[in-house]
Amino acid sequence: MGSTSAENSSAEGVGRRDLIKRSAALGLISVPTMSFLSACASGGGDDSSGDKGKDKGKGKTSKTNPFGVEKGGKLDVVVFKGGYGDDYAKAWEASFDKKWGTTSAHTGTQEITGKLQPRFNGGNPPDIVDDSGAQQIKLDVLFKNGNLLDLAAVLDAPSIDDPAKKVRDTLIPGTLDPGLQGGKVVALNYIYTVWGLWYSGKLFKEKGWEVPKTWDDFLAICKDAKSQGIGGLAHQGKYPYYINVAIMDLIAKQGGLDAMKAIDNLDPKAFVGSDAAAAAIDAIYEVVEKGYLMPGTNALTHTESQTRWNQYKAAFITCGSWLENEQLKQTPTDFDMKFMPMPSLSGDKLPFEAIRAGSGEPFIIPAKAGNLPGAQEFMRSMLSKEWSTLFAQKANSLTILKDGVSDGVQLRPGTQSTVDASKAAGDNTFNYLYPNWYSEMDVSIQNASNELMSKRIQPKEWLKRAQAAVDKAAKDPASKKNHRD
The missing domain is CATH 3.40.190.10 (Periplasmic binding protein-like II)
Incomplete structure (x- = not known):
C-alpha cells in the first residue's frame, strides 16, 4: 500500500494500504x-x-x-x-x-x-x-x-x-x-x-466546488474540471485494486450489506444478475466514456498517479487512508488533503455517509x-x-x-x-472479506477492471468476468469454510 496491506493483490502498498477510527x-x-x-x-x-x-x-x-x-x-x-x-x-x-x-x-x-x-x-x-x-x-x-x-x-x-x-x-x-x-x-x-475518495480542500475552495454527495454532482465537478484542463478522477492504473475501491463501494451502497455479502459468500448472482453491481459498473464506466479520467492515469503506478493529483492535475483520487502518509513528501503544505465517502447513486440502500x-x-x-x-x-x-x-x-x-x-x-x-x-x-460501515479469503478471485476482478478502465471491455463483460471469478472460487472445497451471515 502505500501500505496496502490490505491491499492486496495488485496494489502496491494496503490492502495493504490493502486506518482510522474511533478514539x-x-x-x-x-x-x-x-x-x-x-x-x-x-x-x-x-x-x-x-x-x-x-x-x-x-x-x-x-x-x-x-x-x-x-x-x-x-x-x-x-x-x-x-x-x-x-x-x-x-x-x-x-x-x-x-x-x-x-x-x-x-x-x-x-x-x-x-x-x-x-x-x-x-x-x-x-x-x-x-x-x-x-x-x-x-x-x-x-x-x-x-x-x-x-x-x-x-x-x-x-x-x-x-x-x-x-x-x-x-x-x-x-x-x-x-x-x-x-x-x-x-x-x-x-x-x-477507511477507503473512498480524496480531494484537495485548497483546490475545491479555489474552484468553488462543494463536496459532491450524489454521483451526478460528482460527474458535474469532473466535467467542470475537464473544461479547465484538470482531470476529474485519477486512479492508480497499474494497480486496479484502487479503482475497485470505487466499484465495490458503489455496489455495497447501492445494494446494501446483502450485495456485499453476496460477493463474499460467492453467490451465483453476486455480479451477473445483481442490479447493484450493474448500476455501480455503469456509473464507473460513465467516467471513462465521458473522458473524465486524468489523462495518462491508466498507465501510472500508485505513487505516480497520486503525485500528479498532488500537483492539482485531478480533482479526485480513490485510495485508503494510508494516502496522506504515503504522499507526505509530494503534498504541498497548503494542499489541505481531505477524505470523503463515495457519492450516492439513485436508490442507494446505504446513506451517503456510509463508508468502507x-x-x-x-x-x-x-x-x-x-x-x-x-x-x-x-x-x-x-x-x-x-x-x-x-x-x-x-x-x-x-x-x-x-x-x-x-x-x-x-x-x-x-x-x-x-x-x-x-x-x-x-x-x-461495511467491509469486504473476499480479498483475503480468495486472492485469485480478487486478482481476476482487478484484471477485469483494468480492461474496463482502458475501454477494452464494456460493463456487461466486466460483470461476466467478475462472476466467472466468483464461480471458480466457489468450486474450491476450501471455500466452504468461509461464510459471513
Whole structure:
C-alpha cells in the first residue's frame, strides 16, 4: 500500500494500504459496533493450526510475561515499507529490546514474497511479519500450507494496559474478521483503514466546488474540471485494486450489506444478475466514456498517479487512508488533503455517509518462527496504548485499539478528515472479506477492471468476468469454510 496491506493483490502498498477510527481521545463520541465487518509458501505441512515449534525458546511465564519471553534473545522482524514507512516498527523494536534485553533484526522492504518465500520454504521464517503490499504472500496460501500461527493465545492474553481485560476485548469490534482463515484468526490487521475518495480542500475552495454527495454532482465537478484542463478522477492504473475501491463501494451502497455479502459468500448472482453491481459498473464506466479520467492515469503506478493529483492535475483520487502518509513528501503544505465517502447513486440502500472501514495491514506470526514467545509478546505490545500512540505519531494513522492514542496527539488534515468521516458514518460501515479469503478471485476482478478502465471491455463483460471469478472460487472445497451471515 502505500501500505496496502490490505491491499492486496495488485496494489502496491494496503490492502495493504490493502486506518482510522474511533478514539475518544480524538474527540469521537462512541465506538460503532462494526457488526458489518464481520493471505506462497510451500512445505509448511498440513497443520493449519500453526502450533509447530510453539515451545521454542520458552522461558518461565508470569502475569507480566504470559508467553515466557527469555531475556537477551533475538527477534527477527520484517515489515512492509510502504505507505506507512517503517519508522514505527523501529520505534517498537527499540522499546521491546529495552524492556526484554533482546536484539531485534529489522528488515523494511516492499519485496515481501521475494525475500520471504524462500525462508518459508526452508523452514526458517522471521518471527513476525507485516505481510502487505503488491508482493504480499497471500494469506490464504500461507494458511493452507500450515505456515501461520493461530493468534488465539495472543488475543486471549491479558492486555498490557488493563490486565483485567483480554487483548481481544480492547479492540474495535469486527476488526479481527479480515484475519480469519478457516474460522481461526491467523493475521492481525492492525491499522484501522477507511477507503473512498480524496480531494484537495485548497483546490475545491479555489474552484468553488462543494463536496459532491450524489454521483451526478460528482460527474458535474469532473466535467467542470475537464473544461479547465484538470482531470476529474485519477486512479492508480497499474494497480486496479484502487479503482475497485470505487466499484465495490458503489455496489455495497447501492445494494446494501446483502450485495456485499453476496460477493463474499460467492453467490451465483453476486455480479451477473445483481442490479447493484450493474448500476455501480455503469456509473464507473460513465467516467471513462465521458473522458473524465486524468489523462495518462491508466498507465501510472500508485505513487505516480497520486503525485500528479498532488500537483492539482485531478480533482479526485480513490485510495485508503494510508494516502496522506504515503504522499507526505509530494503534498504541498497548503494542499489541505481531505477524505470523503463515495457519492450516492439513485436508490442507494446505504446513506451517503456510509463508508468502507475496517482493519488492514496484516501482521502474522509464522508457525515455525524461531522465537515464538518473543513474537507473541511483541504482538501483544503492539496492542498497548504506548505502541499504538507510537504508530499514530510515526505513520499518521490509527490502529484497531480502542482509544488507542494518548491525549494531545495532533493529526494531519487528511487523517483528521477520516476521523470525522468515521464519526459521521456511525454504524453505517461495511467491509469486504473476499480479498483475503480468495486472492485469485480478487486478482481476476482487478484484471477485469483494468480492461474496463482502458475501454477494452464494456460493463456487461466486466460483470461476466467478475462472476466467472466468483464461480471458480466457489468450486474450491476450501471455500466452504468461509461464510459471513
